[in-house]
Amino acid sequence: MAERSLTRKLTASLVPALPYLWLGVFFLVPFLIVLKISLSDPAVAQPPYKPVFDWSDIAGFFSQLDLDNFETLVGDDLYLSATLSSIRIATISTILLLLVGFPVAYAMARAPERHRPLLVALVILPFWTSFLIRIYAWIAILKPEGLLNQGLMALGAISEPLTILNTEWAVYIGIVYAYLPFMVLPLYAALEKMDDTLLEAALDLGSPPWRSFWTITVPLAMPGIIAGSLLCFIPAVGEFVIPDLLGGSETLMIGRQLWSEFFSNRDWPLASAVAILLLIILVVPIVIYRDVEARRLETES
Amino acid sequence: MGAVRRAFAPWSDPNAKPLISFENITKRFGDAVAVDNLSLNIFEGEFFCLLGPSGCGKTTLMRMLAGFEQPTAGRITLAGQDLAGVPPYRRPVNMMFQSYALFPHMSVEKNIAFGLKQDGLPKAEITSRVEEMLRLVQLERLAKRYPSQLSGGQRQRVALARALAKRPKLLLLDEPLGALDKKLREATQFELMDIQHELGMTFVVVTHDQEEAMTMADRIAVMDQGHLAQVATPGEIYEQPKTRFIAEFVGDVNILEGNVMGQENGLWRVQTPSADAPLTIDDPDEVLHSGQAVAIAVRPEKMVIQRDPPGPNARNVLTGEVWDIGYLGDWTVYRVKLASGAILRVTRANASRFVENPIDWDEQVYVTFAPNAAVILAE
Numbered sequence: 001m002a003e004r005s006l007t008r009k010l011t012a013s014l015v016p017a018l019p020y021l022w023l024g025v026f027f028l029v030p031f032l033i034v035l036k037i038s039l040s041d042p043a044v045a046q047p048p049y050k051p052v053f054d055w056s057d058i059a060g061f062f063s064q065l066d067l068d069n070f071e072t073l074v075g076d077d078l079y080l081s082a083t084l085s086s087i088r089i090a091t092i093s094t095i096l097l098l099l100v101g102f103p104v105a106y107a108m109a110r111a112p113e114r115h116r117p118l119l120v121a122l123v124i125l126p127f128w129t130s131f132l133i134r135i136y137a138w139i140a141i142l143k144p145e146g147l148l149n150q151g152l153m154a155l156g157a158i159s160e161p162l163t164i165l166n167t168e169w170a171v172y173i174g175i176v177y178a179y180l181p182f183m184v185l186p187l188y189a190a191l192e193k194m195d196d197t198l199l200e201a202a203l204d205l206g207s208p209p210w211r212s213f214w215t216i217t218v219p220l221a222m223p224g225i226i227a228g229s230l231l232c233f234i235p236a237v238g239e240f241v242i243p244d245l246l247g248g249s250e251t252l253m254i255g256r257q258l259w260s261e262f263f264s265n266r267d268w269p270l271a272s273a274v275a276i277l278l279l280i281i282l283v284v285p286i287v288i289y290r291d292v293e294a295r296r297l298e299t300e301s
Numbered sequence: 302m303g304a305v306r307r308a309f310a311p312w313s314d315p316n317a318k319p320l321i322s323f324e325n326i327t328k329r330f331g332d333a334v335a336v337d338n339l340s341l342n343i344f345e346g347e348f349f350c351l352l353g354p355s356g357c358g359k360t361t362l363m364r365m366l367a368g369f370e371q372p373t374a375g376r377i378t379l380a381g382q383d384l385a386g387v388p389p390y391r392r393p394v395n396m397m398f399q400s401y402a403l404f405p406h407m408s409v410e411k412n413i414a415f416g417l418k419q420d421g422l423p424k425a426e427i428t429s430r431v432e433e434m435l436r437l438v439q440l441e442r443l444a445k446r447y448p449s450q451l452s453g454g455q456r457q458r459v460a461l462a463r464a465l466a467k468r469p470k471l472l473l474l475d476e477p478l479g480a481l482d483k484k485l486r487e488a489t490q491f492e493l494m495d496i497q498h499e500l501g502m503t504f505v506v507v508t509h510d511q512e513e514a515m516t517m518a519d520r521i522a523v524m525d526q527g528h529l530a531q532v533a534t535p536g537e538i539y540e541q542p543k544t545r546f547i548a549e550f551v552g553d554v555n556i557l558e559g560n561v562m563g564q565e566n567g568l569w570r571v572q573t574p575s576a577d578a579p580l581t582i583d584d585p586d587e588v589l590h591s592g593q594a595v596a597i598a599v600r601p602e603k604m605v606i607q608r609d610p611p612g613p614n615a616r617n618v619l620t621g622e623v624w625d626i627g628y629l630g631d632w633t634v635y636r637v638k639l640a641s642g643a644i645l646r647v648t649r650a651n652a653s654r655f656v657e658n659p660i661d662w663d664e665q666v667y668v669t670f671a672p673n674a675a676v677i678l679a680e
Contacts (some may be wrong), residue, residue, distance in 0.1 A: 201402035203389040204367055205416030205467070215415075219406045 009012035031279075039065040048266050069273035079257065079274065083281065086254040087244075089168065090236035093175040097232050098225065100176060101183035105224075106217075108184070109191035120188070123181050135174055135245050138181070142170050142246065166248025174242040183228040190224025191217070223292065230289040238278050254278055311344035311588070312520060318381070320503055321366065321471065326375035335361040337527035338375070348497050348504045353524035353551070359507045362524075366505065378485035380470060395469040399476040401591050403448040409459050410435070410442040410444040416467045436461040437496065437585050454485050461493075465500065472497075474506040478513060490516045500517035511551045511655045515539065523547050539600075545678050548598040555604070555645050556678075558596040561589045568672055571597060575641045581616045583672035588677065595679045601648040603674035606658055607636050607667050617675070619668045621645065626662060635660065636666055 040049050041064075073079045108119045126134060141147045142165040149161040164170050194217065202212035218225070240255035247253070254274065261271035311317040328336040338360040343349045351359040364370040365377060368389030370390045377384045384392065395416065403412050411433050417427045438458035448456055457480070460633035464472055477493065478486045494517050497504045498583045508514050514521050515535040523538060523546075524531040531543045542548035545556065559573030559580065569589065582597060589595065611618055624644060625636035630651070637645045647668055660666060 001325070040652050072656070086469055196403065197398050197400055197402040198404060200389070201396075201398055201404070202365075202370075204394075204396045204418035205463070206390045208388075211419070216404060265328070 014021045021067060022140050034096070034272045034275050036065075036249055037268050038069055038270075038276050039067070040269050041066075041068065042267050042269050049097060049268050069269045070277075072270060072275060073273055078252075079254075079277070082252045082257045083277070084252045085252040086237050086239075087281070089171060089175070089251075089253060090233050090239075091238050093172055093179070094229050096172060096176050097179055097183040098229060101180055102221075102225075104180075105184045105187035105191055109194070110187050116192070119142065123184050123188075123257045126181070131178065132241065135178065135241055138170070138174055138177065138246060142173065165246060168247065168251055170246035170248075170250055171243050171253075175232075175236050175239065178242065179232045182231040182235075186227040186231065187224040190221045192228075194220050226292045227289065230292075234282050234285055234289075237282060253275060304395045307567050309346065309519065311347070312342070315468075317344055319343060320347075320380055321505075322376075322378045323362070323379070326362070326365065326377065328358070328365065328370060329373045334387065334527050336365075336372075339527070339529055341529060341532065342524060343503065343505060346501055348494065348517055348519045349503065349506070350518035350521045351507045351524060352511060352514040352521050352551070353530075355509060356526075358526040358676045359524045361474045363475060363505065363507045365394075365395055366471070367473055368392050384473075393470045394473060395464040395467055396473040396475065397460050397464040397477055399479060401456050401480075403456060403459055403463070405448050407446050408447055408644065409440060409451070412448070412459055413463045413466050416463065421465065428576065430466055434466050437465070438462045453480055454489070457481060457489070457632040461496075463495070465502075468500070469502070471503045471505065474504060476508055476510075477506060479508075479510070481563055486513070487516075495519060515551070521551075523550065526548075541676060542598065542638055542678070545596050545598070548676070548678060550603040553646055555599045555601060555647075557599070557643070559595060559597060561595055563591050563593055569677060571595060571677070573597070575639050575643050576617070576619050578618065580675070581672045582677055584675070584677045585675045587679065589677065593679070597675050599670050599675045601634070601646040602632075603651075604646045604647045604668050604670045606637065607669070608647060608658065609667070610662065611667055611669055615669055616672060617670050619645065621663050621665055621666060621668065623660060623664050626660075635666075637666060 029065075037049060043049050104123075108116060108123075111119055136216065139146075144161040144165070145165065146165070148164070149158070152158045153161070162175070162292055198220070199209075199212055202216050203209065207215065226240050238255045238258075240259055243251045243253045243256050244259070247256075255278075258271055258274040258278065260276060265271075308358060321341075321343040322459075323339055323341040326336055326339045326640045327334070330596060331616055339362070351362060361370060366379075366384075368384070368387060371385075371613055377391070379394070394606055401603070404415065407415065413431045413434050414427050417430055422430070431444075432441075434622075435444055438461055440458055440462065443451065443455060448459065451459065457477070461477070464474075474493075478489055481489060490513060493504070506514070506517065510555045514590045515538075516589055518535055521530040521538050522530060525546050530547050531538060533541075538547065538551050542551065542554075548556070557573050557575045557580070559571040559575075561578055562570040562572050565581075567583075569587070570579045571582055572579045580597060619637075621637040621639040623635055624638040627634040627636075631646045633651055635649070637647055639645065645668055
């Protein structure tokens with residue numbers, strides 16, 4: 001009897017510990033490794049950095065750590081402009097996603113109730129194909145002799161192919177396409193909960209529909225707007241695949257910089273420093289997101 | 302107040318101009334007919350109730366007034382103006398919603414101010430009007446609260462204040478008291494009447510609760526399957542119901558079926574299987590012919606229950622045995638089973654605190670009623 005209650009106690013305390021264990025093994029430990037590499041010096045070796053950790057000499061270990069790589073990041077304009085450009089692209093993409101996602105989510109939330117599960121399934125459907133393949137497909141659509149240009153020329157809308165591939169436009173198209181579900185689903189969740197009689201009440205009190213949209217619908221959808229925006233903005237800042245495949249060499253983004261430091265320059269310490277920088281930039285919106293979510297859950301309960 | 306109300310009867314004045322006029326209104330949803338060729342006038346200052354079971358079309362009628370539904374055929378006018386094509390936000394009509402529909406992201410005062418802001422009133426006037434409304438519904442202390450922080454009764458008051466704030470010509474109330482508990486509901490019924498009287502506004506209330514309608518309304522329109530079954534004052538509806546549906550829907554009633562035998566001294570004689578002798582009914586307005594099948598409706602409180610046999614000249618005597626007794630405090634309800642198998646409901650006011658040797662279960666009893674206590678309803 002006593003033994004059984006002990007096992008039960010153990011299980012009871014182990015189960016809540018599982019997520020922490022998971023985060024510890026797969027997030028915290030790798031993060032500490034990256035942090036350690038970012039503080040070390042590059043070396044031509046295998047691995048291409050000088051191991052600085054020796055159990056016998058902890059004091060020596062700490063004396064070898066330095067902020068040289070972070071000084072390089074701050075000193076070199078490339079990283080600053082890549083960071084700013086990433087934030088700019090992510091911001092514009094997020095606004096575009098809101099403009100495209102809101103009408104989609106609104107239409108879904110207003111659709112007859114029996115159609116809604118199907119619509120949600122359709123939004124998620126693209127995930128059944130690999131992300132990489134879907135981005136490759138956009139190359140075929142956007143290239144000068146691609147589907148889009150052929151279509152537009154056949155319609156007579158343009159006489160010469162548009163250059164879209166390998167420009168920032170292609171990056172926006174790619175990001176809006178790839179991240180749309182992450183915008184639509186939280187917006188849909190917020191709009192679907194909204195009581196239609198609120199809009200009737202606004203109408204009744206003298207507010208035309210377009211005005212009720214701003215005074216009633218948008219404020220009530222705000223948790224969804226914030227959640228969707230952050231869910232898109234955060235990964236878009238660090239996006240690597242889309243700018244690499246669609247953006248061409250001109251598009252400067254921090255994720256690509258990180259990749260080229262790792263694989264082209266084999267400068268792991270600098271690349272790790274870029275990774276740490278990216279993380280610091282993204283902590284701010286993540287904290288905002290968590291705060292908003294916590295407040296939302298509070299008001300709902 | 303009673304005396305003032307009694308004099309108020311614009312519907313019986315042939316020269317009175319109605320505030321609202323439904324002219325041959327029909328509303329279809331696909332194949333279903335919600336309102337069927339209905340005509341109705343409502344006058345300024347009236348407290349008007351649309352009463353009926355769910356699905357009778359009363360809510361559709363109200364939503365057409367607010368502008369949320371368009372009639373399939375017919376015309377609605379408000380103060381002489383045809384409402385066709387006038388969107389809800391341009392109608393001088395406000396509605397209190399059954400769910401209250403308070404804006405959850407706005408405080409009480411912002412909710413009340415919402416309609417006033419839409420009209421672009423100056424700030425100072427909005428503030429003073431909101432204060433006035435808060436005073437009217439006694440919520441001054443809760444002005445800064447949000448709807449989620451209010452009780453059901455308080456929300457109901459905010460909804461009322463918000464709908465009244467614009468001083469509409471016409472206030473629509475959709476089941477205004479449906480979500481309140483019984484005590485609060487009764488208190489609020491009288492409050493609504495006072496507010497309506499004070500503001501001199503026209504109220505149209507939709508309700509399925511006949512008690513609510515009886516208490517508050519100047520006139521009641523009983524609706525059934527898209528038609529108006531009867532439009533009359535509460536007293537007329539109760540005492541002179543036009544059809545069996547109305548008699549059964551409004552209040553409790555005993556129905557005795559029978560056949561007309563003829564008229565004697567202006568009183569109808571009706572043969573019924575429920576009584577040995579023919580019944581005598583004083584309902585001179587009915588036009589009937591011999592042999593016609595009719596239903597006789599008698600309200601439970603208009604029947605007398607007694608143990609001793611009535612005298613030989615007594616009219617309308619039914620005999621049976623006590624099946625059930627329900628003691629309600631103010632009333633006692635007896636259910637009496639007749640020889641024919643029909644069960645009568647008879648109530649008796651408990652005028653004194655103790656009754657010696659009261660009527661008990663399974664006792665043989667006599668139930669009588671006066672000729673003018675009953676109404677004849679043609680089948």
